[in-house]
Structure formats: structure tokens, C-alpha cells
Amino acid sequence: xxxTANTLLPLLLALWINVLPAQNRREKVAWLRExxxxxxxxxxxxxxxDLEALGVAIGEARVVLLGEQSHQDGSTFTAKVRLIKYLHQxxxxxxxxxxxxxxxxxxxxxxxxxxxxxxxxxDSAIFNIWSYAAELQPxxxxxxxxxxxxxxxxxxxxxxxAHFLTLNHFAADFLDQCERQQSGYRNSTAGQRTQxxxxxxxxxxxxxxxxxxxxxxxxxxxxxxxxKVWAAGDNPEAxxxxxQMRSLGQNTRNTWEYNYQRSFxxxxxxxxRRDRQMGENLLWLLNGPYRGKKIILWGASLHFARxxxxxxxxxxxxxxxxxxxxxEALGEKMYSLGFIAYQGEVGQIGAEERWEIDLKRxxxxxxxxxxxFAAAFVDLRQPAPGGEWLGQRTLMRPFGYGxxxxxxxxxxxxxxxxxDMEPPQRRTENR
Numbered sequence: 001x002x003x004t005a006n007t008l009l010p011l012l013l014a015l016w017i018n019v020l021p022a023q024n025r026r027e028k029v030a031w032l033r034e035x036x037x038x039x040x041x042x043x044x045x046x047x048x049x050d051l052e053a054l055g056v057a058i059g060e061a062r063v064v065l066l067g068e069q070s071h072q073d074g075s076t077f078t079a080k081v082r083l084i085k086y087l088h089q090x091x092x093x094x095x096x097x098x099x100x101x102x103x104x105x106x107x108x109x110x111x112x113x114x115x116x117x118x119x120x121x122x123d124s125a126i127f128n129i130w131s132y133a134a135e136l137q138p139x140x141x142x143x144x145x146x147x148x149x150x151x152x153x154x155x156x157x158x159x160x161x162a163h164f165l166t167l168n169h170f171a172a173d174f175l176d177q178c179e180r181q182q183s184g185y186r187n188s189t190a191g192q193r194t195q196x197x198x199x200x201x202x203x204x205x206x207x208x209x210x211x212x213x214x215x216x217x218x219x220x221x222x223x224x225x226x227x228k229v230w231a232a233g234d235n236p237e238a239x240x241x242x243x244q245m246r247s248l249g250q251n252t253r254n255t256w257e258y259n260y261q262r263s264f265x266x267x268x269x270x271x272x273r274r275d276r277q278m279g280e281n282l283l284w285l286l287n288g289p290y291r292g293k294k295i296i297l298w299g300a301s302l303h304f305a306r307x308x309x310x311x312x313x314x315x316x317x318x319x320x321x322x323x324x325x326x327x328e329a330l331g332e333k334m335y336s337l338g339f340i341a342y343q344g345e346v347g348q349i350g351a352e353e354r355w356e357i358d359l360k361r362x363x364x365x366x367x368x369x370x371x372x373f374a375a376a377f378v379d380l381r382q383p384a385p386g387g388e389w390l391g392q393r394t395l396m397r398p399f400g401y402g403x404x405x406x407x408x409x410x411x412x413x414x415x416x417x418x419x420d421m422e423p424p425q426r427r428t429e430n431r
Contacts, residue, residue: 067301279325
């Protein structure tokens with residue numbers, strides 16, 4: 001009896017290691033062939049029948065979050081432009097909000113809406129990882145073509161960070177608003193101390209260095225004071241400036257903690273601050289200027305995920321993301337779409353250095369490649385019968401091309417697969 005057991009154990013082990021996983025993989029591939037939706041990514045293709053499955057999955061969601069694995073994924077940028085056109089034309093989404101400064105885009109959009117060329121405004125308002133990309137040129141042309149229509153595609157931002165417009169104009173605009181509320185503020189001691197803090201934050205590379213602890217504390221208190229002043233107002237402009245004080249306060253704390261404490265990377269509370277504020281900014285837009293409208297978000301998939309603190313991975317322990325804030329408020333009224341690839345390269349715009357993508361066959365990307373898809377959509381929230389395995393721990397790379405084996409429906413609602421990834425190209429147009 002013992003000899004028989006000793007003989008069978010190696011055979012069973014070999015069966016477990018070799019035969020059963022291969023059989024399981026074949027079953028998954030067969031299910032994907034039958035149930036994943038083949039899609040096209042060419043932004044000039046406006047026959048959207050291939051995106052009907054995505055539309056069904058989105059359903060009545062008011063917010064659709066279009067992620068990206070990294071900010072170096074040109075093919076993903078291309079796919080997102082087509083998805084945006086589809087969401088605007090077919091599903092009634094009216095606003096496209098970028099992971100870029102809220103204040104800057106609010107200042108730039110009225111100029112674009114009034115007929116100014118889109119690209120120069122975007123150069124100043126959104127981060128150049130996107131504005132410099134050739135893949136977004138069809139998007140800017142589309143925005144220009146739609147602005148005279150009954151339903152233009154409006155542009156907004158939800159980030160609390162600063163950009164060129166912030167650096168060049170925010171301090172003057174802010175102090176002008178203060179002066180309207182409190183005559184003589186600009187030349188008062190408080191106004192001059194505020195100007196000093198703003199200059200230190202936004203000019204050159206000081207980023208808050210050189211300010212005493214007393215002046216830093218004063219500035220944060222002054223932001224809180226002005227927030228209360230404007231929050232008590234009864235007009236949209238006052239509400240806007242109150243939100244800017246909240247947003248600027250969080251970004252200022254992050255900036256100063258990074259520069260003075262050098263503990264930014266190891267502080268979950270600091271890591272979460274930007275994401276929480278981005279979520280609160282977006283909810284403010286939903287409940288304020290864009291009340292009743294549906295919004296598309298453009299940003300990193302990591303910001304748009306949720307419940308990663310419960311994933312069991314130590315790198316996400318204690319982390320609150322923008323997706324957590326939105327999910328708590330919106331639930332299934334939001335749909336978060338991640339992006340994955342199988343092969344190709346990624347890299348910064350215009351840089352010679354490239355990184356080759358090398359994924360495993362057992363990953364979802366590998367399974368979809370084996371199922372012979374060039375690009376496909378997979379709904380994780382409500383997969384077709386037989387797709388329950390998608391709720392098990394599955395290998396994917398939606399965050400920065402790092403291997404993650406997790407229960408993905410807890411974190412994202414769907415995946416857009418692009419087999420061949422190419423890095424973004426630097427644009428040649430300058431208008």
C-alpha cells in the first residue's frame with residue numbers, strides 16, 4: 001500500500017503542475033473567444049457597433065474613468081480618444097476631466113469655448129505627458145469641431161497640483177479676489193505674507209523652501225480663513241474659490257512635507273492626500289458646475305482603482321485612492337476602465353530609451369492574445385456566465401506594468417486590452 005501511494009504521488013503532482021493548468025487555461029481562452037468583445041482603437045473610426053458591449057456595461061453610470069498603465073502608453077492614448085468620442089456622441093457624456101490642475105483648466109476652457117485654438121491652451125493647462133503627444137491631436141480637433149454644437153465636449157481638471165497657468169497667474173488672481181472681499185488686503189501685512197508664500201510655492205524651484213515654520217503655518221491658516229469667507233458666499237464664483245482654497249491647502253501640505261520632512265514616500269497619509277483631494281474636487285464639480293452632466297475622466301488607472309488597501313499587497317496598505325472617494329459617493333454610478341497590453345514598448349514622449357513589455361502567457365493579456373484578439377473589452381463587474389474565474393486571483397499589469405495577482409472586480413470594473421503597445425510620439429503640430 002505504501003509503495004502504491006509513493007508511486008501515485010509523483011504522478012498526481014505532475015498532473016497538477018502540467019495537465020490541469022493547461023486545461024484550465026484552454027477553458028479560459030475558449031470563454032474569452034466567446035465573450036470578450038473585439039474592439040477597434042482608430043479614433044477616426046466612428047462606427048461604434050464594436051463598443052456596444054462597453055456601453056451596456058457602463059449602463060447608467062454618470063462617471064466613466066479611463067485609466068492607463070503608465071503615462072507612456074501611446075496606443076492607450078489612441079484608444080481613449082475613440083472611447084471619448086463614443087461616450088460623447090452615443091452615451092451623452094458632456095465633460096472630459098483630466099488628471100491635471102483644476103484651476104488651470106477652468107481658466108483655459110472659456111478661451112477655447114470662445115474660439116481660441118485648443119492646443120496652445122492645453123499646453124498651458126494640462127501636463128505635457130498628454131499635451132505633447134501626437135496621439136491626442138485628433139482629440140483637440142474634435143473638441144474644436146464640437147464647441148459650436150448644441151452639446152460641446154467641455155474640458156475640466158480635477159488635480160490639486162500646479163502647472164504653467166498656476167505658476168504664472170494664480171497668485172495675481174487669488175490676491176485680486178481677496179482685494180475685492182477686503183479692500184487694502186494686498187498691501188497689508190497679511191497680504192504681503194501671503195504673497196511671499198505664493199511666490200515660494202509657485203516661482204522657480206523653491207517649492208516652499210526658505211519659508212519659516214511660522215510663515216508656513218500662517219499661510220495654511222490664511223487659506224482656511226479665506227475658504228470660510230468664500231464658502232459663506234451665495235454665488236458660483238465664491239464657491240469656486242472656496243474649493244480652490246481646499247485644494248491648494250492639500251497640495252501645499254504635500255509640497256512642504258516632502259521638502260522639509262523627506263518622509264513623503266513612506267507616509268500613507270501623505271500619499272493619500274492628493275488622491276483624496278482629486279476625488280473631492282471631482283465630486284465638487286459633479287455637484288456644482290456640472291450638476292446633471294456626465295463626466296469622462298482621463299488619468300492613471302492606479303488613481304481610479306478602489307479597495308487596494310484590502311488587496312493584501314503591502315505596497316497599498318493604508319492607501320486611499322481617488323477611486324475609493326468616488327466609489328463611496330457614487331457606487332455603481334461610476335465605471336472604472338483599466339488598460340492592459342501584451343507586447344511592444346513604452347517610453348517617454350520623444351525619448352530614445354524604450355522599455356519592452358514582456359508578459360506571461362498565464363496573464364489575462366496572454367490569454368486574450370491566445371484567443372487571437374488585437375484589442376478587446378472584458379467586463380469584470382458582470383461577466384457572462386462561465387466568467388466567474390475573472391473574480392479569482394488573476395495575473396494582470398494595469399498599474400505601471402508591475403505584476404499583480406488580485407481579485408480584480410474588487411478594484412476595477414472592466415479591462416480594455418491592446419495586444420501591441422507603442423510609446424507616444426511627439427506631436428509636430430503647434431496650433
